[in-house]
Amino acid sequence: MEQYGDRNVLMARTIAARVAEAGGRTFYVGGLVRDHILGRENKDVDIEIHGITPETLLAILESLGEVIKTGVSFGVFGLKSYEIDIAMPRKETATGRGHKDFEIDVDPFLGYEKAAMRRDFTMNAMMEDVLTGEVLDFFGGRQDMQNRLIRHVSDRTYREDALRVLRAAQFAARFGFCIAEETAALSRTMALEALASERILGEMNKAMLKAEKPSVFFEELRKMDQLSTWFPEAEALIGVPQSPIHHPEGDAWVHTMMVLDAAARLRKEAVYPEGFMLAALTHDFGKAVSTTSEGGKIRAIGHEKTGIPLAKRFLRRLSRENRLERYVLSMVELHMGPNMMARAGSSVKSTTKMFDKSACPEDLLLLAKADHLGKGGDEPYAETEAFLRQRLQLFRERMARPYVQGRDLVEAGVKPGKDFGEALRYAHKMRLAGVPKEEALVQTLAYLRKGRR
Numbered sequence: 542m543e544q545y546g547d548r549n550v551l552m553a554r555t556i557a558a559r560v561a562e563a564g565g566r567t568f569y570v571g572g573l574v575r576d577h578i579l580g581r582e583n584k585d586v587d588i589e590i591h592g593i594t595p596e597t598l599l600a601i602l603e604s605l606g607e608v609i610k611t612g613v614s615f616g617v618f619g620l621k622s623y624e625i626d627i628a629m630p631r632k633e634t635a636t637g638r639g640h641k642d643f644e645i646d647v648d649p650f651l652g653y654e655k656a657a658m659r660r661d662f663t664m665n666a667m668m669e670d671v672l673t674g675e676v677l678d679f680f681g682g683r684q685d686m687q688n689r690l691i692r693h694v695s696d697r698t699y700r701e702d703a704l705r706v707l708r709a710a711q712f713a714a715r716f717g718f719c720i721a722e723e724t725a726a727l728s729r730t731m732a733l734e735a736l737a738s739e740r741i742l743g744e745m746n747k748a749m750l751k752a753e754k755p756s757v758f759f760e761e762l763r764k765m766d767q768l769s770t771w772f773p774e775a776e777a778l779i780g781v782p783q784s785p786i787h788h789p790e791g792d793a794w795v796h797t798m799m800v801l802d803a804a805a806r807l808r809k810e811a812v813y814p815e816g817f818m819l820a821a822l823t824h825d826f827g828k829a830v831s832t833t834s835e836g837g838k839i840r841a842i843g844h845e846k847t848g849i850p851l852a853k854r855f856l857r858r859l860s861r862e863n864r865l866e867r868y869v870l871s872m873v874e875l876h877m878g879p880n881m882m883a884r885a886g887s888s889v890k891s892t893t894k895m896f897d898k899s900a901c902p903e904d905l906l907l908l909a910k911a912d913h914l915g916k917g918g919d920e921p922y923a924e925t926e927a928f929l930r931q932r933l934q935l936f937r938e939r940m941a942r943p944y945v946q947g948r949d950l951v952e953a954g955v956k957p958g959k960d961f962g963e964a965l966r967y968a969h970k971m972r973l974a975g976v977p978k979e980e981a982l983v984q985t986l987a988y989l990r991k992g993r994r
Contacts (some may be wrong), residue, residue: 691847790917800915
C-alpha cells in the first residue's frame with residue numbers, strides 16, 4: 542500500500558503496530574485490497590482488527606486520538622480527523638429483507654476465513670496484512686480478477702443481502718468484468734422490493750458516474766431479470782421500435798443504452814453530472830407510450846412531453862431531491878430542441894427562448910450531443926455543435942447585461958400588487974430580446990400603464 546502513503550495509511554500502520562504489541566493482527570479489507578491488486582486508485586482505508594478484545598482496541602485508539610464511537614455496538618470505530626473505518630470481525634444474521642435487517646455479533650476471535658466469508662464477492666474478500674503485506678485469499682479472488690469475473694463468496698450470505706444484486710451489476714460496469722453464471726442465477730431468485738431507495742440510487746450512481754459504459758449496469762440487471770422492481774420505465778423501452786431511418790441502432794432500449802454510454806464520455810464537461818446522467822437515462826421514457834406505426838412509418842410524436850410524468854415517477858421512486866427533479870424533467874422536456882433548431886437554422890429568438898427555459902443550457906447541449914451519438918449513424922455533428930455553441934454564447938452575453946429587476950420598478954413608483962409579477966415577466970421578455978435596461982424599463986412602465994386603463 543506504499544502508493545497510498547497518506548496520513549490515513551500511516552495511522553493504519555500505527556494502529557496495526559499497537560495491535561500487534563497486544564497480540565492481535567490488522568488487515569486492510571474490501572475495495573482497497575482489490576484495487577491495489579488491480580492497480581486502481583482507492584483512498585478508502587478500511588481495516589479489520591483480529592485477536593484482541595473490543596476493550597483493548599478501544600484503549601489503543603484512545604491513546605492515538607479522539608475515538609468516534611457511533612458504531613461501537615457493531616464493532617466499528619473511527620478516529621476524529623482521520624478517514625479510516627476500523628472494524629472488528631463480526632457475524633451477520635439476516636432478520637428481514639432490507640439492507641439493514643441484520644443481527645450483528647462482534648467476535649474478534651472468529652477466524653480469518655469465517656470473517657472473510659461475510660463479504661459479497663471473492664474479489665472483495667481478500668485481506669492484506671497491514672504490516673507484512675501478506676494477502677489472505679480464501680475464495681480465489683485473485684484468480685477471479687485475472688479472469689475478469691465477479692463471483693459471490695457464499696450462497697447463504699449472498700442471499701441475505703439483496704443489494705448485492707445491484708453491486709454485482711455496478712462492479713461489472715465499473716471494471717468491465719462478467720458476472721459468474723452461478724452468481725447471476727442466484728441473483729435472479731432474489732427480491733429487491735424491501736431495499737431502501739437511497740441504496741438503489743447509490744449503486745446506480747456508482748455505475749453512472751464511474752463506469753466507462755454505464756449501460757452494462759442496466760444490461761446485467763436485464764440479464765438477471767431485475768429491472769422491473771426499480772427501473773420499470775427503462776425496462777418498458779425494450780422492444781419499442783424506432784424509425785430505421787433516424788435510428789439504425791435498433792429499439793428504444795438500445796438507443797437509450799448508447800446515449801447513456803455517450804453521456805459517460807461527456808460527463809466531465811457537465812455542470813451537474815449526476816443529473817446529466819439521469820437525464821440521459823430518462824430522456825426517451827415517453828417513447829414507451831407515444832410510439833405509433835402508421836403506413837409503415839414509426840413515430841414517437843410528443844414523447845418529450847409524455848416522458849415527463851414517467852421520468853418524474855422514476856425519480857421519486859429513488860429520490861426526493863427537488864433540484865435533481867427540476868433539472869432532469871427540464872432536460873427531458875427540451876432534449877429534442879437543440880438538434881431540431883440547429884437543423885432548421887432557427888432564429889436567435891427561438892434558441893434564446895429555449896435556453897432561458899432550460900434548467901441548465903450547457904448540459905442541455907451535452908445531452909443533445911449524446912442523443913445524436915446514440916443513434917449509431919455516422920452523420921457529422923461538428924456543424925450542429927458549432928451552431929448551438931455560438932447561440933449559447935449569444936444567450937450568455939445577453940443575460941450578463943444589466944436588466945430590469947423588481948427594485949427598479951419600486952424605485953420608479955410601482956407598488957407591489959397583482960400587476961407586479963406581470964410587469965416583471967414583461968421586463969424579462971425585454972431582457973431576452975436584448976433591449977437595453979433603460980429602454981426596457983420605459984417600455985415596461987408603459988406596458989403597466991396601458992394594462993391599467
